[in-house]
Amino acid sequence: MIEPDFLKGGKRYNDLKSYWRNLFGCNVHKLQIDAGFTCPNRDGHVACGGCIYCDGRGSKLRQSGSLPDVAAQIQNGKKYYEGKADKFIAYFQTFTNTYAPVDKLKLLYNEALNEQDVIGLAIGTRPDCLPDATIDLLSDYAGKYHVWVELGLQSIHDKTLSFINRGHDVRQFYDAVHRLSGRGLNICVHIIIGLPGESDDDIRQTAKAISSLPVNGIKIHSLLALAGTRLGEMYKNGEVSLMTRDKYVSLVCDVLEILPPHMVIQRLTADGYRDILLAPDWVKNKLDVLNSINIELKRRDSRQGRRLPQQD
Numbered sequence: 001m002i003e004p005d006f007l008k009g010g011k012r013y014n015d016l017k018s019y020w021r022n023l024f025g026c027n028v029h030k031l032q033i034d035a036g037f038t039c040p041n042r043d044g045h046v047a048c049g050g051c052i053y054c055d056g057r058g059s060k061l062r063q064s065g066s067l068p069d070v071a072a073q074i075q076n077g078k079k080y081y082e083g084k085a086d087k088f089i090a091y092f093q094t095f096t097n098t099y100a101p102v103d104k105l106k107l108l109y110n111e112a113l114n115e116q117d118v119i120g121l122a123i124g125t126r127p128d129c130l131p132d133a134t135i136d137l138l139s140d141y142a143g144k145y146h147v148w149v150e151l152g153l154q155s156i157h158d159k160t161l162s163f164i165n166r167g168h169d170v171r172q173f174y175d176a177v178h179r180l181s182g183r184g185l186n187i188c189v190h191i192i193i194g195l196p197g198e199s200d201d202d203i204r205q206t207a208k209a210i211s212s213l214p215v216n217g218i219k220i221h222s223l224l225a226l227a228g229t230r231l232g233e234m235y236k237n238g239e240v241s242l243m244t245r246d247k248y249v250s251l252v253c254d255v256l257e258i259l260p261p262h263m264v265i266q267r268l269t270a271d272g273y274r275d276i277l278l279a280p281d282w283v284k285n286k287l288d289v290l291n292s293i294n295i296e297l298k299r300r301d302s303r304q305g306r307r308l309p310q311q312d
């Protein structure tokens with residue numbers, strides 16, 4: 001059995017920070033950007049109201065009423081990481097960051113890449129918002145920069161996508177991955193553990209499906225009930241229950257064991273939202289969740305990819 005490199009570094013999964021340090025030989029951080037996009041699942045293009053857990057507020061910058069330009073957001077973000085990072089990835093995070101004509105996208109992405117020490121892009125988007133012309137644009141950048149396309153998926157089951165009002169189906173996800181792959185781009189998929197109606201096996205099936213695709217990275221988080229969302233209302237009415245910390249930790253470990261060792265684990269906990277979080281309370285202690293995942297993997301004497309057939 002070949003041991004993955006992250007084990008030599010004392011890790012049990014392929015974390016993003018270490019991955020970038022090995023790749024670039026320095027500390028790299030993402031800088032979050034709100035470029036003013038909306039979402040086709042909120043504005044009526046695909047559906048109205050968005051995913052049932054989406055709070056629809058955008059970033060803190062947007063909430064404050066002023067949205068500085070992309071360059072200014074990068075310059076501000078860099079100040080925060082002074083002495084902690086050498087290079088940066090411009091992370092277009094808020095809502096759907098390919099939801100505009102290609103010419104406009106190009107202007108915004110160029111503005112970010114023209115900033116000093118920005119070595120790449122991470123573009124958060126939906127599988128149904130990637131026309132071929134946009135993929136061509138992103139692929140052009142990939143020749144010179146480190147580029148990630150982050151696809152919101154959440155579950156591989158259509159019954160769940162329909163329940164959470166994603167506004168796209170699994171077929172559209174497979175189509176997006178197919179058209180993105182082989183273009184020099186890194187593909188990251190976002191999933192949620194604890195979606196209503198999903199069994200443990202449903203969650204493991206999502207991980208299995210992703211592990212069989214040309215996907216380079218994953219973000220995992222637990223379902224959060226937020227004030228002002230449809231899910232928040234359902235939670236308050238007792239229509240949905242949320243996962244305990246121990247259950248979440250156990251399922252994250254199950255998922256990690258199914259994912260191939262080369263897949264970069266970009267996130268294992270939910271972040272932010274403290275001001276409108278209804279439940280679960282345990283997500284507030286991010287460090288405790290991460291420690292618990294490490295402890296559970298150690299208890300199982302396990303690691304990322306441990307349950308893949310070729311690893312045994």
Ligand code: SF4
Pocket residue numbers: 039040041042049050051053054055056095096126152166
């Ligand atoms: S795709 Fe993202 S931004 Fe759009 S409604 Fe869903 S969670 Fe909100």
